[in-house]
Amino acid sequence: MAPSSARSLQRISLWRLLGAGAWAGAVLAGPAQAADFDSASMLELADTSGCSSCHQIEPGAKGPDGRPALGPAWRSVSAKYAGQAGAEKKLTSLVRSGTTPFDRHWKGKEVSPPMPVNAKAINEPDAKLLVQWILSLDAKK
Numbered sequence: 001m002a003p004s005s006a007r008s009l010q011r012i013s014l015w016r017l018l019g020a021g022a023w024a025g026a027v028l029a030g031p032a033q034a035a036d037f038d039s040a041s042m043l044e045l046a047d048t049s050g051c052s053s054c055h056q057i058e059p060g061a062k063g064p065d066g067r068p069a070l071g072p073a074w075r076s077v078s079a080k081y082a083g084q085a086g087a088e089k090k091l092t093s094l095v096r097s098g099t100t101p102f103d104r105h106w107k108g109k110e111v112s113p114p115m116p117v118n119a120k121a122i123n124e125p126d127a128k129l130l131v132q133w134i135l136s137l138d139a140k141k
């Protein structure tokens with residue numbers, strides 16, 4: 001199978017998963033959760049901002065080049081920061097400033113360089129929106 005068709009298949013099943021997750025989130029966690037996000041446009045924003053070249057939603061999902069994703073899966077990010085006060089603000093700023101070798105948050109879990117500076121790739125309101133969505137991914141807990 002060509003990499004591009006493998007990728008679109010993966011995207012389709014991701015959308016299904018996200019759709020199911022949003023529905024379960026709405027039922028289990030009340031209206032102000034994942035259901036507020038349009039997952040398709042969030043994925044679009046992640047694509048156009050370059051995030052998708054390093055991040056997938058599900059742990060273990062392969063990156064666009066068929067190799068293991070460079071960055072942590074966003075559902076894992078959501079689980080890691082679940083319930084932490086200030087997570088949204090901290091992550092919004094981290095997404096734009098990148099991480100450094102001296103301040104890794106996923107050490108031992110990811111074989112990859114730190115996250116680069118994304119300040120040119122994404123503006124603050126969009127970064128905040130993506131982070132809100134990322135943090136909502138684990139709302140089923």
Ligand code: HEC
Pocket residue numbers: 046049050051052053054055070071072077091094095099100103104105106107110112113114115116118121122127130131134
């Ligand atoms: C070149 C690869 C790359 C790109 C592009 C990238 N990231 Fe990352 N991202 C990483 C890596 C690697 C980490 C883990 C950083 C660490 O170990 O501290 C990470 C971590 C994160 C985290 C968790 C931060 C933490 O410290 O726990 C979030 C949220 C995130 N990225 C969102 C984004 C968003 C949104 C974009 C697009 C604007 C993006 N990333 C673009 C590689 C990337």
